[in-house]
Amino acid sequence: xxxxxxxxxxxxxxxxxxxxxxxxxxxxxxxxxxxxxxxxxxxxxxxxxxxxxxxxxxxxxxxxxxxxxxxxxxxxxxxxxxxxxxxxxxxxxxxxxxxxxxxxxxxxxxxxxxxxxxxxxxxx
Amino acid sequence: xxxxxxxxxxxxxxxxxxxxxxxxxxxxxxxxxxxxxxxxxxxxxxxxxxxxxxxxxxxxxxxxxxxxxxxxxxxxxxxxxxxxxxxxxxxxxxxxxxxxxxxxxxxx
Numbered sequence: 068x069x070x071x072x073x074x075x076x077x078x079x080x081x082x083x084x085x086x087x088x089x090x091x092x093x094x095x096x097x098x099x100x101x102x103x104x105x106x107x108x109x110x111x112x113x114x115x116x117x118x119x120x121x122x123x124x125x126x127x128x129x130x131x132x133x134x135x136x137x138x139x140x141x142x143x144x145x146x147x148x149x150x151x152x153x154x155x156x157x158x159x160x161x162x163x164x165x166x167x168x169x170x171x172x173x174x175x176x177x178x179x180x181x182x183x184x185x186x187x188x189x190x191x
Numbered sequence: 192x193x194x195x196x197x198x199x200x201x202x203x204x205x206x207x208x209x210x211x212x213x214x215x216x217x218x219x220x221x222x223x224x225x226x227x228x229x230x231x232x233x234x235x236x237x238x239x240x241x242x243x244x245x246x247x248x249x250x251x252x253x254x255x256x257x258x259x260x261x262x263x264x265x266x267x268x269x270x271x272x273x274x275x276x277x278x279x280x281x282x283x284x285x286x287x288x289x290x291x292x293x294x295x296x297x298x299x
Contacts, residue, residue, distance in 0.1 A: 079238070084278075099236070099284055106194060109262055125253055125256070127253065127254075127255045128253065128255040128256055128259060129253060130252060130253055130256040130260075131251070131252055131253055131256075134248065135247060135248055136244065136245040136246075136247060136248065138244040139244050139245060139246070139247045141244075142244050146270075151270060152269060153268060173272055181251075182251035182252075182298070183220070183250060183252050184247075184248050184249040184250045184296070184298045185232060185233060185234070185235050185237075185248050185250060185253045186225075186228060186229045186232045186233035186249070186250050186293075186296070187229075187233050187234060187235050188298070189229065189233065189250060
């Protein structure tokens with residue numbers, strides 16, 4: 068295999084991986100964000116009860132999620148699911164989430180406009 | 192899993208605690224300290240090398256959440272090598288100042 072062919076295959080593999088990542092459904096994410104029932108039909112506190120209206124008006128100490136990068140949020144949710152990231156409230160909230168829920172919620176948050184932004188306009 | 196009512200009360204209790212317990216950060220001092228942050232968080236769409244994801248937007252984020260996040264990195268309860276290294280050098284006062292500055296930012 069030539070180097071060029073190898074490079075081509077590596078690039079192809081990476082783009083295939085990118086395509087394979089689950090695309091979230093924004094409408095389903097909105098529904099999950101506001102839902103007071105988990106996937107097993109049991110009562111749960113809605114995400115919105117702490118993260119607030121439009122995921123932009125959280126209770127003190129909770130993050131704003133509106134406008135955050137979806138793949139960062141997916142990573143955070145998956146780390147709560149695996150126990151790598153520890154938070155008593157989030158550990159309970161994510162217990163019934165599926166991979167599709169994570170993708171949908173992340174896509175929904177990413178689709179919203181909110182207060183948070185990168186620091187590019189603020190660098191001195 | 193926590194019952195909704197219990198969770199709600201927990202949230203309320205946490206938010207009630209968050210206010211008076213911490214001293215208000217100094218925005219001007221925070222701005223000086225936060226210069227380093229712009230190396231990664233100041234570049235739009237900037238990607239973390241591995242695993243690959245865009246580093247989070249932190250301007251305008253909730254102040255007490257930022258304090259919790261930075262403190263978590265400092266105590267190595269949150270896992271990110273660069274952020275753990277950054278947070279080691281910060282005192283609790285530094286963290287409060289950085290959080291106050293970042294939370295005060297509006298979109299430019």
